[in-house]
Every structure is written in structure tokens, then in C-alpha cells.
Amino acid sequence: MKTYVPSKGEIEKKWWLVNAEGKTLGRLCTKVVEYLTGKKKATYAPFIDVGDHVIIINASKVVLTGNKLEEKMYRHYSGYPGGLKEIAAGKLLSRNPEMVIEMAVWGMLPKTKLGKAMLKKLKVYPGSEHPHAAQRPEEIKL
Numbered sequence: 001m002k003t004y005v006p007s008k009g010e011i012e013k014k015w016w017l018v019n020a021e022g023k024t025l026g027r028l029c030t031k032v033v034e035y036l037t038g039k040k041k042a043t044y045a046p047f048i049d050v051g052d053h054v055i056i057i058n059a060s061k062v063v064l065t066g067n068k069l070e071e072k073m074y075r076h077y078s079g080y081p082g083g084l085k086e087i088a089a090g091k092l093l094s095r096n097p098e099m100v101i102e103m104a105v106w107g108m109l110p111k112t113k114l115g116k117a118m119l120k121k122l123k124v125y126p127g128s129e130h131p132h133a134a135q136r137p138e139e140i141k142l
Contacts, residue, residue, distance in 0.1 A: 006043040014052045015137035021058040024065060029104040031142050036118045049114055053121045055137055060097040060126040064089055098124040
């Protein structure tokens with residue numbers, strides 16, 4: 001008996017819509033990653049991108065529990081001496097809420113070319129409007 005491997009033509013990509021209003025950041029992102037990787041599909045293969053496209057709206061209304069708004073820090077280094085930049089989660093959430101969700105999802109995806117391809121299928125918007133109505137996304141109730 002041979003192992004089934006889906007070919008490129010057999011993979012069906014769907015579009016999903018997620019409303020992040022009032023949802024906890026980590027719990028929201030784990031569900032989104034299941035759809036991006038395709039683990040919810042019967043045709044899942046870890047070495048092929050079988051995942052779907054996900055649209056997240058109301059990213060500015062996502063919830064962080066505990067003291068994470070003040071204590072959680074996002075850091076990046078420019079490569080120059082003294083080039084460590086850090087920003088608190090609350091400040092980043094007010095300035096750029098899309099980045100908070102994208103960084104959380106990227107932390108859960110594989111750090112390979114396949115993971116980067118999966119991240120490109122994630123679309124995050126701070127408000128309730130999005131330009132993907134033509135794709136007719138189905139809403140996910142989380």
C-alpha cells in the first residue's frame with residue numbers, strides 16, 4: 001500500500017474570515033495556524049503547502065491577558081552597536097496591531113521556505129473592512 005501524496009492540481013485553497021474582536025491573542029493564532037498549515041484537511045502533508053488563506057479583521061481589538069500589555073516586550077536588533085530596539089506590546093498594539101498578530105503566527109509556523117509561503121497567505125486588517133470580498137471567504141467561529 002502506497003502513501004497518498006496530493007499533487008498541486010488536487011489541492012483546493014479556500015478563504016477563511018476570522019473576527020479577532022475580544023479573542024485572546026495566543027488562542028486565536030493557534031487556530032489560524034491550523035488553517036494556514038492545512039492540518040485540518042484530510043490531504044495534509046508536512047512537506048507540501050496544502051493550507052488555506054486566512055483573513056483576520058478587527059486586529060486592534062484583540063485581547064492580551066495579565067500584565068502583557070505593559071510587560072511583554074517586542075525586540076529587534078539593527079546589527080549596529082546600541083541598535084537594540086524594543087517596544088511594549090500595548091504600544092505596538094495601538095500603533096500597528098497587524099504586526100502583533102503576524103509575529104504571533106510566525107512564531108508558530110515552521111522557519112523554512114514553506115513557513116514563509118504559509119505566512120504570505122495571512123491577511124490582517126485593524127478594522128472590520130477588507131478588500132477580499134471577491135474571494136467569498138467563509139467565517140470561522142472561534
